[in-house]
Every structure is written in structure tokens, then in C-alpha cells.
Amino acid sequence: MIDYLKNIFYxxxxxTYVFSAYGIVLIALFFLWFIPWRxxxxxxxxx
Amino acid sequence: MWAxxxxxxxxxxxxxxxxxxxxxxxxxxxxxxxxxxxxxxxxVPADYLQGDGFRIIYVHAPCAFLSLFIYSMMALAAFVxxxxxxxxxxxxxxxxxxxxxxxxxxxxxxxxxxxxxxxxTWWIWDARLTSQxxxxxxxxxxxxxxxxxxxxxxxxxxxxxxxxxxxxDIPIIHYSVYWWNxxxxxxxxxxxxxxxxxxxxxxxxxxxxxAFLLYYAIILFLHMRPEILTMMATAEVGxxxx
Numbered sequence: 355m356i357d358y359l360k361n362i363f364y365x366x367x368x369x370t371y372v373f374s375a376y377g378i379v380l381i382a383l384f385f386l387w388f389i390p391w392r393x394x395x396x397x398x399x400x401x
Numbered sequence: 402m403w404a405x406x407x408x409x410x411x412x413x414x415x416x417x418x419x420x421x422x423x424x425x426x427x428x429x430x431x432x433x434x435x436x437x438x439x440x441x442x443x444x445v446p447a448d449y450l451q452g453d454g455f456r457i458i459y460v461h462a463p464c465a466f467l468s469l470f471i472y473s474m475m476a477l478a479a480f481v482x483x484x485x486x487x488x489x490x491x492x493x494x495x496x497x498x499x500x501x502x503x504x505x506x507x508x509x510x511x512x513x514x515x516x517x518x519x520x521x522t523w524w525i526w527d528a529r530l531t532s533q534x535x536x537x538x539x540x541x542x543x544x545x546x547x548x549x550x551x552x553x554x555x556x557x558x559x560x561x562x563x564x565x566x567x568x569x570d571i572p573i574i575h576y577s578v579y580w581w582n583x584x585x586x587x588x589x590x591x592x593x594x595x596x597x598x599x600x601x602x603x604x605x606x607x608x609x610x611x612a613f614l615l616y617y618a619i620i621l622f623l624h625m626r627p628e629i630l631t632m633m634a635t636a637e638v639g640x641x642x643x
Binding site for chain 2: 362365366367368369371372374375376378379382383386387390391393394397
């Protein structure tokens with residue numbers, strides 16, 4: 355099990371590149387959703 | 402016919418339709434995105450040449466596709482605004498610009514993260530990369546011009562013309578890999594011929610592309626929602642005064 359996880363997180367030596375790419379995209383997707391959602395919660399619902 | 406089109410793309414109709422579709426789109430997005438993410442990252446076999454490094458395709462290709470798709474939508478909205486003066490069209494241009502700029506930036510960053518281990522460099526002045534960088538600058542120009550130009554009707558029309566002129570970059574980006582000798586590979590997915598990617602790898606990619614399209618629809622509505630409500634309220638006040 356530990357070897358399996360190690361292999362996954364090692365990614366054949368490309369882990370830094372692969373997980374950085376996924377991480378940046380996930381962060382951007384979150385903020386693109388969160389900013390208008392927070393604005394709506396603060397101001398939009400009153401309208 | 403035109404009356405019917407105007408009727409269906411009125412702010413009220415759009416707001417009602419988008420509000421009812423929002424939970425369905427969100428659920429479908431979560432489903433497809435989870436499948437694409439888990440399958441692409443952990444389950445599909447490694448590429449015979451690029452090893453596990455190829456897994457970046459599952460975020461890079463959808464971001465790049467969306468950057469072109471969003472600009473095409475903006476150009477369509479700009480055209481609709483110039484010709485038919487539909488009220489929603491400038492809103493689509495305005496809010497899509499930020500989303501499009503984000504996805505163009507993401508495609509450049511993820512491409513760079515893919516390029517370093519595969520090509521040995523973070524960046525090269527290759528036709529595809531350069532034309533994609535120009536697209537990013539176009540998005541930035543539209544965002545900055547909005548604050549100075551889009552305050553009145555003439556300014557909005559000028560911005561729409563700028564968006565339409567910038568559309569010339571979209572076919573250049575798409576065909577750059579065929580017109581010039583580029584380091585960037587050709588299209589992995591093709592509409593009218595067999596794709597160059599193995600079927601075991603293609604389903605999560607398709608799922609991610611559809612998920613990103615749904616995400617764009619969701620985020621665009623969330624960005625436009627307060628302004629549509631203001632638009633509807635102003636129209637109501639106008640009716641009452643009459």
C-alpha cells in the first residue's frame with residue numbers, strides 16, 4: 355500500500371510538474387467561483 | 402423571428418433559465434470534473450514516451466480549449482451587440498474577459514510546467530506559444546479598456562469592435578501548429594479524423610473539457626447575476642414611471 359502511494363506521489367519523477375499544474379488550476383477555479391459567490395452573498399441576495 | 406429571439410434572450414428570461422439550470426450544471430460539473438481528475442491523475446496508464454508527465458494534458462488542454470472558446474463567445478456577443486444591440490451581450494463580453502484571461506494564463510503556466518520536463522525549457526518563442534501569449538495580452542487589453550471605454554453606448558460599441566478585430570488571433574492559434582514548424586504538438590483531438598490519443602486516455606480528457614465548459618457557464622452567470630438583477634430592477638422602475 356505504501357509502495358503504491360509512493361509510486362503515485364512520485365509520478366515517475368514528474369510529480370513536481372504534474373501536481374503544480376493541477377494545484378494552480380484548482381486554486382484558480384476555486385477563486386473564480388468564490389469571488390462572485392461571496393459578492394452575491396454580501397450584496398446580491400438583498401436585491 | 403427577431404422578436405422571438407429578443408424575447409428569449411431578454412435579461413428576465415436568461416436569469417430565470419440560468420437560475421433553474423445552475424444546480425444541474427453544478428452537479429454535472431462536479432461529477433465530470435471528479436471523474437476526469439481522478440481518472441486522469443491516477444488511473445489512466447502512463448504515456449509510452451512522456452511517462453506520467455503527460456497527465457498535465459488533463460488540465461492544460463481544457464484550459465487552452467476554454468481560452469479559445471471564451472474568446473469566440475466574446476466575439477459572438479460583440480457581433481450580436483453591434484448588430485442587434487442585445488442588452489446581455491456587453492455583459493457577456495465584460496465578464497468573459499476576466500474568465501478568459503484566467504484560463505489563458507493557466508494554459509500558459511500549465512504548458513510551461515509540461516514543457517520544462519519534455520522540451521527542456523519553460524518557454525520558447527514558438528508560433529503556438531507566442532500566439533497564445535498574444536491572446537492573453539488581448540484579454541488584458543479588453544479588461545483595461547472596459548474601465549475607460551465601456552461607460553457609454555459608443556464606448557461599448559468601440560470595445561465590441563476591438564473584440565471582433567482581436568478574433569483574428571483565434572484561427573492563428575489553432576492553425577499555428579500546421580502553418581509553421583513548431584515545437585508544440587498538433588491537436589490531440591480531431592473532429593473529423595481519428596484522434597492521435599489512445600481511447601483509454603481520451604474519456605477523462607473529454608470529461609474534463611465538458612466540465613470546464615459547464616464551469617464557464619456557471620461562473621459567467623455568477624459574475625453577471627448582480628448586474629442582470631440591477632438591469633431588471635431598472636426596467637421595472639421605468640415601467641412603473643410610464
